[in-house]
Amino acid sequence: ETNVGTNNDCVFKVGDVFKSFNEFKYKLNDYSTNIGGISHRIGKQANNQRKSQSQKSDFPPFIVKFKEDQQELTDRKLIDELITVWKNQHNKDINITGRFGDKQWLLIFANEPQTFEDLLNAQSWPDKLNNSEILIKQPRQLPSTYSLVIQQFHKNWKEKEVLEELKLQYLSLKNLTRMFTKDETSMNIVRADFSSLREVQDLLAIGSISISHLKHKVKQYYAPIRIQKCMKCFSHAHPTNNSQQSHQMCIRCGQQHAFNNECKNEIKCINCHGEHYAGHSSCPKVQKIRKEISEKYKTNRAELMVGFEQQQQEHN
Ligand SMILES: [Zn+2]
Ligand SMILES: [Zn+2]
Ligand SMILES: [Zn+2]
Known part of the structure; x- marks a missing residue:
């Protein structure tokens, strides 16, 4: 079983070197930006905002x-x-x-x-x-419910050529994108983006899609989960602009000192005191939040599907 997308975690690895503070900020920003239609907030803030969050649209x-x-x-x-x-x-x-x-x-x-x-x-x-x-x-990215993954998509196949073939049969198909592992090796899996939830649902129900008369398994697509992190104190409970900490903490050693590539202090996560950079995928705090988000994400997805079914029945 391949869980595409769900393991795509921290952009920082032990030993990462940044040429400038801007590059560091850029990567950090990229890492904590929510993508897709469903936005996630976890921690103290989420509780305060639960009401308004639940009224928020699932669509971009x-x-x-x-x-x-x-x-x-x-x-x-x-x-x-x-x-x-x-x-x-x-x-x-x-x-x-x-x-x-x-x-x-x-x-x-x-x-x-x-x-x-x-x-x-x-x-x-x-x-x-x-x-x-x-x-x-128009929204640049549709909710991940509008995508699925196609397996056994040969590494030599050209996504564009197959896309043209598939579009003839699947009218709402928009794009095929090959998936890559964390170390950027190409996988024999592509993400297929559609503009009709019904077409995605039907394909998932059948469980396969035909490419040149061969059946390929299709699976639900889950967007990578991004976990919020404060850029000042590296807490996962608040965004940078809500930080109580006025001094810059270090992502490597967890101590208070200005951003410094050359930090040679012992690696110590500020959140759990473990031997990794703050926000690393091996951090138990990160794993706990990831689990909470993916539970919530599945619930949202289920609710969306139920809503869609009801609405289809009303139309019939
Ligand atoms: Zn903070
Ligand atoms: Zn340090
Ligand atoms: Zn940690």
Whole structure:
């Protein structure tokens, strides 16, 4: 059994050298950034925010940019207008919420899969809202429920060629991406991204996909789990800007000193006092959080699937 993606952990290894503090920060940022549609928060903060978290959409937002300023209208009014226009043009109800984000861009969240997939169709959007021309930025990454992994995908095969072949049969297939191990060896597994949850579900139910008349096993795809870490004190319980620690701690020795590549102190994790860098995948604290997140992740996924089933039945 291959658990693709779930073991992709800490970007730091013992002995890592960074050319500059910026490179260090860049890697650290990359490491603690959430990807995909479901965002995870663990620790004290998660408890305070449980309520708002649970109301958060499982889908990444569509961003609406306006050509003209929208200062006189509330986000609520714009959302209502979009729902009405959509209904008039497509005779379809969309289930969305939205709010203004950065730079007065309107963020629109789908509340269920069918709406999300309707919004993915760029041609369906109106050209204008509140008499202003609009530009739509589609989400760059779909929730991981829209992907699956294809096994026994020969290392010599070209993903692009197979993609063209498969697209003829699987209309919502968008992309094939080969998976790599942590040390960047290519695997005989590809991730297949779709724009229809139904198509993914059907393939998972069958359990295989045909490539050149040969059956290949398909499995659920789980996005790599990213674990939040404070860049100042390396706690996993809060983001950097909430740190109580005003001095920089060391990722290697856990002591207080300025960032220093040359630290030769004994390796000691600040969180568990073990013999590894803070945030390393072997840290029991990291493993505990990983387990909690993956449990939560499975629950979310199950809820999403149940919601989808119910909705399909309502349509039939
Ligand atoms: Zn901190
Ligand atoms: Zn140190
Ligand atoms: Zn540790």
